Amino acid sequence: MKIKFYTALFCLLLVSLLLGACAAPSAPNSTNNNMNSSDDTPSEPGQAAEEPVTLDFWIYSDYATGPALEMQNTFISEFEAANPNIKINLISKPGTDIGAGLIAGAVSGEMPDVFVHGLGDTPTYSTLNILENLTPMFEAMPESYKNQFIPEVLEKAKSDGNLYGLPYTGYSTMLYRNLKVLKDAGIDPDAGITDWEDWMNQMQKVNANGAASIPVLTINWWPVEGIYAGQKDSMTGFDEQGNSNLDVDKLADTISFILEAQELGTQVGIFDQGAVDLFISNQLAFFPGGPWSDVTFRAAVDESGLEYDKILIPGVSAEEHGGVKGYEYIGITTGPNVDAAWKWATYLTDVEQQVRWSSTLGRYVPNQEALDSPTVKENALVQLTADSAQNAVFDYPPYFKPMPPDWMAQVNDILGGAASGIYTPQEAAQKIVDDLTTMYNNK
Amino acid sequence: MQKTRKRLSHYWPNYVMLLPFFTVFAIFFIYPIISGFSMSIQHWRPNASFDFVGAANYIKVLQSPRFIKAMTNLAIYVFTTVPIGIMVAFGLAILVNSFQGKWSQFFRSAYFIPSMIPIFLAATVWRWMLAPDYGTINLLLGLVGIPSIDWLRNPQFMISALVMVDVWRSVGFNMIILLAGLKNIPEMYYDAAKVDGANTLQQIFHITIPQVEPILFLVTVNGFISAMQIFDAPWIMSDSNYSMGYGGFLQGMLFPVMEMMGRAFGSSNFSEASALGFILLVIILIITLILFALRARYTQEM
Numbered sequence: 088m089k090i091k092f093y094t095a096l097f098c099l100l101l102v103s104l105l106l107g108a109c110a111a112p113s114a115p116n117s118t119n120n121n122m123n124s125s126d127d128t129p130s131e132p133g134q135a136a137e138e139p140v141t142l143d144f145w146i147y148s149d150y151a152t153g154p155a156l157e158m159q160n161t162f163i164s165e166f167e168a169a170n171p172n173i174k175i176n177l178i179s180k181p182g183t184d185i186g187a188g189l190i191a192g193a194v195s196g197e198m199p200d201v202f203v204h205g206l207g208d209t210p211t212y213s214t215l216n217i218l219e220n221l222t223p224m225f226e227a228m229p230e231s232y233k234n235q236f237i238p239e240v241l242e243k244a245k246s247d248g249n250l251y252g253l254p255y256t257g258y259s260t261m262l263y264r265n266l267k268v269l270k271d272a273g274i275d276p277d278a279g280i281t282d283w284e285d286w287m288n289q290m291q292k293v294n295a296n297g298a299a300s301i302p303v304l305t306i307n308w309w310p311v312e313g314i315y316a317g318q319k320d321s322m323t324g325f326d327e328q329g330n331s332n333l334d335v336d337k338l339a340d341t342i343s344f345i346l347e348a349q350e351l352g353t354q355v356g357i358f359d360q361g362a363v364d365l366f367i368s369n370q371l372a373f374f375p376g377g378p379w380s381d382v383t384f385r386a387a388v389d390e391s392g393l394e395y396d397k398i399l400i401p402g403v404s405a406e407e408h409g410g411v412k413g414y415e416y417i418g419i420t421t422g423p424n425v426d427a428a429w430k431w432a433t434y435l436t437d438v439e440q441q442v443r444w445s446s447t448l449g450r451y452v453p454n455q456e457a458l459d460s461p462t463v464k465e466n467a468l469v470q471l472t473a474d475s476a477q478n479a480v481f482d483y484p485p486y487f488k489p490m491p492p493d494w495m496a497q498v499n500d501i502l503g504g505a506a507s508g509i510y511t512p513q514e515a516a517q518k519i520v521d522d523l524t525t526m527y528n529n530k
Numbered sequence: 531m532q533k534t535r536k537r538l539s540h541y542w543p544n545y546v547m548l549l550p551f552f553t554v555f556a557i558f559f560i561y562p563i564i565s566g567f568s569m570s571i572q573h574w575r576p577n578a579s580f581d582f583v584g585a586a587n588y589i590k591v592l593q594s595p596r597f598i599k600a601m602t603n604l605a606i607y608v609f610t611t612v613p614i615g616i617m618v619a620f621g622l623a624i625l626v627n628s629f630q631g632k633w634s635q636f637f638r639s640a641y642f643i644p645s646m647i648p649i650f651l652a653a654t655v656w657r658w659m660l661a662p663d664y665g666t667i668n669l670l671l672g673l674v675g676i677p678s679i680d681w682l683r684n685p686q687f688m689i690s691a692l693v694m695v696d697v698w699r700s701v702g703f704n705m706i707i708l709l710a711g712l713k714n715i716p717e718m719y720y721d722a723a724k725v726d727g728a729n730t731l732q733q734i735f736h737i738t739i740p741q742v743e744p745i746l747f748l749v750t751v752n753g754f755i756s757a758m759q760i761f762d763a764p765w766i767m768s769d770s771n772y773s774m775g776y777g778g779f780l781q782g783m784l785f786p787v788m789e790m791m792g793r794a795f796g797s798s799n800f801s802e803a804s805a806l807g808f809i810l811l812v813i814i815l816i817i818t819l820i821l822f823a824l825r826a827r828y829t830q831e832m
Binding site: 183186187190193194205207208210211214215216306307309353354355356358359360361365483489491492493495496499500503504507 | 575596657658661662663664665678680683684769771772773774775776777779780781792793794795796797798799800
């Protein structure tokens with residue numbers, strides 16, 4: 088009995104050790120492993136790999152469904168026809184799965200060659216050291232290619248002067264208005280919203296008429312940023328000394344405004360499905376959201392007769408407007424297929440493809456040349472997004488620099504504390520600025 | 531040696547038949563444990579060499595405010611949901627056991643259905659039901675004059691909301707198990723008790739509970755272990771995600787497994803995440819051993 092037990096135990100341990108020896112991840116074969124490397128020799132642009140290559144391309148699932156998928160397949164067909172030795176394997180995933188998959192892939196050594204990622208995810212990837220330094224290849228590209236991107240967006244994809252992504256798509260928030268709710272409250276939608284004071288007056292009228300003005304915004308930093316941006320020279324992020332760019336007084340004014348507005352609103356949070364349902368069912372007047380919400384509301388026009396429009400988020404004065412913006416990039420992982428991946432990435436982000444992507448799907452792109460093209464200018468949603476992005480603040484800086492895992496939760500807690508009376512708006516604003524600065528410098 | 535060789539030659543078919551199980555067990559159980567422990571004692575980075583740090587990750591986790599908050603929430607949650615869940619399941623089992631024929635089958639199935647619903651679906655539905663102003667629960671509370679409660683953002687009520695979901699979902703499964711135990715109690719015990727003048731409550735306490743004690747213990751241990759690993763429901767109900775924060779307002783729905791996942795996939799800190807996992811493992815083991823010890827003592831006294 089004892090012998091059987093020890094034999095079985097021995098077999099178990101032996102198998103485990105063998106697996107442990109066999110399962111060590113293979114190190115990526117790349118000359119650009121170090122994110123801070125600055126002495127890389129530039130590779131020849133557009134030099135296709137000699138051997139046949141299949142590139143695994145991870146993309147957000149909403150970029151690969153319906154008309155977006157058709158467009159992606161068109162691009163793939165055209166690219167593969169021009170580059171017969173390169174095949175593109177398109178794999179769509181929800182955003183969080185791309186992040187989790189990259190992390191798991193970094194552990195196991197099974198990563199995609201090319202992927203779409205948001206700026207806010209870059210601290211994770213920089214920690215894992217999985218992003219290829221694109222600077223040498225980018226510098227070798229023609230000036231016409233390099234100059235097509237919006238400069239500040241390109242700069243955000245850099246860390247220590249090295250480029251780690253090509254700008255691909257983006258968003259900037261806007262204010263959706265339920266026109267029926269406004270009209271029922273005696274508000275003329277055509278008059279627009281001049282400033283915060285005018286907006287508050289309209290919210291009071293809506294509330295007096297029995298509807299809700301706005302969902303709860305203080306559940307998260309993101310919508311608060313969008314309102315904060317409606318003040319002159321508002322910025323997020325950190326300066327070179329490591330101090331938060333947020334202005335305490337402006338932030339306090341923002342929080343005060345939002346809390347006053349929320350008294351006239353619903354207790355449903357902005358990210359709850361209930362907020363969308365309230366808007367569609369003519370019980371909510373204002374919904375600050377991204378361009379992606381337009382799809383839902385457009386469908387509701389046919390299904391339930393929703394009357395709505397979208398405008399820039401009002402600012403503290405008529406000259407200002409708010410909004411929060413973010414961008415998605417195409418990143419290339421360190422590995423043996425960097426050259427082929429670079430060809431695909433530059434093809435996707437080039438102006439011709441960006442014009443087609445933007446004008447056909449109504450999606451904003453951080454490519455100024457594409458935005459200036461007549462076909463893209465015709466799309467009202469893209470134009471509004473571009474206008475919003477002019478003054479909007481970046482969503483989740485710092486990019487590339489790792490912050491504590493709970494930094495967003497801490498800011499959200501302070502906002503919640505202001506909403507529940509634990510902090511005054513001034514105290515909350517000061518605490519947010521102090522805590523962000525501390526977290527940025529301590530991590 | 532000869533005896534061993536003889537035994538091996540006689541039993542080798544048995545060992546060969548056991549090999550698939552041991553292989554799978556080694557791959558999916560032993561290897562992850564060894565790998566996780568290895569990560570927990572080093573400063574892990576992809577493609578980097580082993581950087582031994584001893585117990586540093588464990589100390590860092592144990593000292594972190596978020597871990598302390600998560601464990602506090604867990605203690606409140608576990609010692610609320612397990613007793614309530616078992617009491618409700620036991621009460622329903624007794625009730626269903628008293629029914630006959632079709633009614634017994636109907637209620638058995640009706641109470642069991644929630645446990646068949648995937649937890650992500652159950653949590654999503656409950657999120658809607660618990661929504662302020664327009665959620666079903668708040669509408670019902672409004673009918674009796676109670677103002678709307680922000681169940682998912684008021685720290686005073688967040689764990690209560692979770693307990694509601696867990697009890698609703700787990701009570702059916704536990705009821706079925708307890709019902710099976712109740713069916714095995716000889717009727718003559720109750721007959722004898724009735725003759726002695728025992729009322730229903732006395733029968734429950736002096737006959738039913740002692741007779742189903744082994745099953746009650748099984749359900750209790752299972753409930754504790756399951757409750758200590760809670761993740762899905764609070765993650766969905768607090769609208770958590772790795773990039774925008776998790777755990778809800780003032781970390782009211784932060785639990786150890788969520789914190790472990792957040793450290794791993796939110797900040798790529800697999801070392802601390804692994805350490806947290808092992809700390810939780812030890813805690814679960816300790817609690818399980820305490821429960822077994824208490825039961826052994828109770829059985830001895832009887």
